[in-house]
Amino acid sequence: MRVDIVSIFPEYFAPLDVSLMGKARERGILDIHLHQLRDWTHDVHKTVDDTPYGGGPGMVMKPEVWGEALDAVIEDGRAASGPDALPRLIVPTPSGRPFTQEVALEYAGEPWLLFAPARYEGIDSRVVAEYGERLRADEVSIGDYVLAGGEAAVLVMVEAVGRLLPGVLGNACSVADDSFAPGAMANLLEGPVYTKPPVWRGHEVPEVLLSGHHGRIARWRRDEALRRTLARRPELAARFDQDDLDKHDRRVIEEFERSQERLEEGASTAGSGTAFRPGPDHMAD
Numbered sequence: 001m002r003v004d005i006v007s008i009f010p011e012y013f014a015p016l017d018v019s020l021m022g023k024a025r026e027r028g029i030l031d032i033h034l035h036q037l038r039d040w041t042h043d044v045h046k047t048v049d050d051t052p053y054g055g056g057p058g059m060v061m062k063p064e065v066w067g068e069a070l071d072a073v074i075e076d077g078r079a080a081s082g083p084d085a086l087p088r089l090i091v092p093t094p095s096g097r098p099f100t101q102e103v104a105l106e107y108a109g110e111p112w113l114l115f116a117p118a119r120y121e122g123i124d125s126r127v128v129a130e131y132g133e134r135l136r137a138d139e140v141s142i143g144d145y146v147l148a149g150g151e152a153a154v155l156v157m158v159e160a161v162g163r164l165l166p167g168v169l170g171n172a173c174s175v176a177d178d179s180f181a182p183g184a185m186a187n188l189l190e191g192p193v194y195t196k197p198p199v200w201r202g203h204e205v206p207e208v209l210l211s212g213h214h215g216r217i218a219r220w221r222r223d224e225a226l227r228r229t230l231a232r233r234p235e236l237a238a239r240f241d242q243d244d245l246d247k248h249d250r251r252v253i254e255e256f257e258r259s260q261e262r263l264e265e266g267a268s269t270a271g272s273g274t275a276f277r278p279g280p281d282h283m284a285d
């Protein structure tokens with residue numbers, strides 16, 4: 001896969017030389033090209049931003065410099081990959097489409113990704129409009145929080161996509177067993193994992209994992225994944241497809257729901273007869 005990244009901080013991507021991503025690059029699985037956006041400026045200060053129309057705080061990245069940079073990078077890539085090649089343009093922004101494992105898998109099927117991480121208040125909106133007419137352009141968010149710039153978002157996406165490429169992971173099965181993986185793990189979090197020793201500081205590894213019984217171990221792992229998802233991510237659990245749940249899954253879910261009801265009942269009974277007594281933090285001066 002070819003990956004182009006245009007940024008005012010290309011040095012930010014040094015981590016892509018390390019570990020799995022570094023090895024994928026060495027093996028030629030991941031062909032990453034970093035570009036300094038300021039190389040396409042024409043003034044002595046190498047200006048990439050300007051004040052926002054309509055006023056307000058912060059600066060906005062200028063469309064001209066992004067246009068020249070993206071045109072040149074696309075032309076370069078086409079010279080290497082063929083005149084019909086076109087990248088998928090990915091513009092990180094908190095207001096974009098949420099980046100999920102499903103999106104990572106979708107991108108892993110692309111031969112060429114072009115990332116345009118912004119700084120300041122983002123890139124002039126006409127840039128995505130312009131390239132959206134010429135190629136597939138996605139605005140993508142990595143979560144409901146605001147970073148100082150898009151570089152960290154690109155690192156997240158490249159690593160999530162890169163590890164899905166054939167030949168990057170030693171054991172390709174682990175991708176299918178991961179949290180959120182389409183198939184048996186869709187909408188599920190992976191359960192707890194353990195290694196040797198069997199007892200550490202008094203904490204024991206669950207007996208079933210030492211049993212060597214593959215069927216029971218697989219069932220335990222699925223039960224734990226269901227319980228963890230129900231407890232930590234109820235909004236994911238709400239998306240469980242009933243057709244994908246077997247009898248045992250349903251029993252685990254019912255048991256979890258009953259235990260929640262018991263907890264809620266316990267909390268309301270404990271609360272009913274007890275007057276609120278302020279602790280030290282609530283004491284009036």
Ligand SMILES: C[S@@+](CC[C@H](N)C(=O)[O-])C[C@H]1O[C@@H](n2cnc3c(N)ncnc32)[C@H](O)[C@@H]1O
Pocket residue numbers: 091092093094095117118119120121122123140141142143144145146147148149150151153
């Ligand atoms: C300071 S942020 C601008 C945030 C913008 N004012 C807003 O509220 O949407 C600067 C840049 O960081 C990147 N960024 C920040 N948060 C992000 C997120 N959650 N996902 C993807 N990119 C993000 C984007 O490239 C964004 O243009």
